[in-house]
Amino acid sequence: MNTVIKATASLPRLIVRKSNLYTSAQIVDADGKVIAYATDKKEKGSKSEKAFAAGKHIAEVAKKAGIEEVVFDRNGFRYHGRIKSLSDGAREG
Numbered sequence: 001m002n003t004v005i006k007a008t009a010s011l012p013r014l015i016v017r018k019s020n021l022y023t024s025a026q027i028v029d030a031d032g033k034v035i036a037y038a039t040d041k042k043e044k045g046s047k048s049e050k051a052f053a054a055g056k057h058i059a060e061v062a063k064k065a066g067i068e069e070v071v072f073d074r075n076g077f078r079y080h081g082r083i084k085s086l087s088d089g090a091r092e093g
Contacts, residue, residue, distance in 0.1 A: 012029045012035060048081060
């Protein structure tokens with residue numbers, strides 16, 4: 001089942017991407033413009049700990065840009081492990 005997650009003017013998307021080594025996140029508005037970006041390439045620790053730190057970083061950048069809420073787009077990945085850690089970090093931040 002493919003669901004389409006769309007951003008609106010008031011709710012931009014938080015898109016998550018991951019590779020075997022790194023996790024990254026970006027906030028994109030309805031026009032496709034990237035508002036904020038964060039990655040865990042420079043963090044230390046396990047993959048989940050690094051993803052959590054990237055989530056906190058993206059939340060800080062989003063707050064500076066005036067964004068309080070987003071639509072979480074996990075990009076087809078299951079919600080566990082690094083994806084859940086990034087999401088938890090973004091909520092905490």
